[in-house]
Amino acid sequence: MRSAEMIELWRGDLPESQHCGHAVICDAHGVVEAWGQPAQVIFPRSSCKMIQALPLIESGAADAAGLTERQLALACASHSGAALHVAAVGDWLAGLGLAEPDLRCGTHMPRDAAENRRLTCSDTAPCQLHNNCSGKHAGFLTLNRHLKGGPDYVEPDHPVQQAAKSAFEEVTGEVSPGFGIDGCSAPNWACSVEGLARAMARFANPGPDRRGQAMRRLVDAMRSHPDMVAGEGRSCTDLMRAMGGAVAVKTGAEAVFVAILPEQGLGIALKITDGATRASEAAITALLSHLGVLDPAHPVARDLLGAPITNCRGRITGELRTAAGFPA
């Protein structure tokens, strides 16, 4: 389907590369503004972690385990695997009487520079606690203990994943066309960009019911603990801090980005078709500025969109710009 030109990389006086995508802004009633094809089916990847965390609270598992707001933020996170994240997930598992081997997320080197350097220079392999999804998986294990399910909680037909699928289809308002296996081995259900924006708008307009209360707790947890949702120098953490905690944002692999704006009652979802994170970060920056919740002159916003790009001698080589027709 036809996508919209969103972000351009300029070098000198000429455009060098271009990123197209689909973006939708919804309020409680539906689509407010859109670019590209709202019906485009995408994999939300990690951008839907707050949806996957709904059963954790709605089932009563979170309160039964006495989870803190910080732990709820970690359940919605793609963290950097910094020492504080690793310790927090380790403590969480210990509190459940579980340990690292109970995770099913697998291992990868952490993004956090200090922890990455520590592991690299000490010839130490990363453990599953370092996985950027380990907080989400600690949430899955907390729900699983409550549901008394089997140990392989990432299998698509497992009660934990079926609960996540039901919540996903309910808040997106769509029957998912299927799932893919995510990097952390959990099933990732597909939906339209509009469906994902609709879900974010529901998080921005939570009702008084059980679901609304769960949504409010997760959004407040993300906004109150931006350091748990990603990490130092990461776009989610920096953008939430730059907006003073007024908005919750979450990135997903392959250039998905979502935002929840409670004060405006708006939800945003976007996907850059080529999967480039530099473009999804620039595009969400443009949309948050367009909606007046992010100052485009803020250092964080400038860094993600519009600031001069310099080379290894400090010379300016170009910049990322929004394409004509997409909010500057």
Place this chain on the structure above:
Amino acid sequence: MRSAEMIELWRGDLPESQHCGHAVICDAHGVVEAWGQPAQVIFPRSSCKMIQALPLIESGAADAAGLTERQLALACASHSGAALHVAAVGDWLAGLGLAEPDLRCGTHMPRDAAENRRLTCSDTAPCQLHNNCSGKHAGFLTLNRHLKGGPDYVEPDHPVQQAAKSAFEEVTGEVSPGFGIDGCSAPNWACSVEGLARAMARFANPGPDRRGQAMRRLVDAMRSHPDMVAGEGRSCTDLMRAMGGAVAVKTGAEAVFVAILPEQGLGIALKITDGATRASEAAITALLSHLGVLDPAHPVARDLLGAPITNCRGRITGELRTAAGFPA
């Protein structure tokens, strides 16, 4: 301008991301086959290093300095900054009575894992010899000594860069619409995808004249020293080895890839519009297989296009495929 769908990332049974681009195959007489817009203006980036190296040989500077074939390969390289590359460029400069401070490429951490780890774990900053373009710059310095130019050989109006520009416009058969400053601070002149493919076809069909001889020497140097052109595990090195040295290939930043096929008398140039290297590597693999010079079943070809993508638990999550209408 309208680009062609070339590469798709599939997750499970659904397409997740898509890469479009422009590709042209030329022979000595002109365009043989094309996808997207042959007239699209692009920055060749490092894919045109063999063009920038023509004046080094044509001026007599290379022979005056007694450059080896290995050094000529390094002049066309985007090397990994491995110990052997750093030593080779250091020795080259010493042979000219010059040293690292004479370079103007700047510094960045090397791609080579062992050297990167050595610098990281010993708190050592990389030097300009580690810059992936240091071989090209050693070539610039060799030409500069011959031309008796000033020390700032990367300035666009410097004799070294003017010689590179002239060679570039002659072999592309176009007047460049302008330049951008490259990551290594040298000017990078723009041309059309067709112009870049035409230049590669000229390298594949070298005449008996001075230029033809220079082209033959550079192509032979690249094919004979694939380890100098990039490094272990890098696509240029792996692809040239996989084709038994029959074809010279070179990547460029922002997803440009070129190939020189002397036996077929063909030249290839492609640009993925979004700048994703995973897609330019997959697309050149598809085109080299399409032309019968690369076995699509070869481990290197499979690794760049079509092999199952696995996550950090070893589970298959998807694969890169060619889009309908682009050679499989």
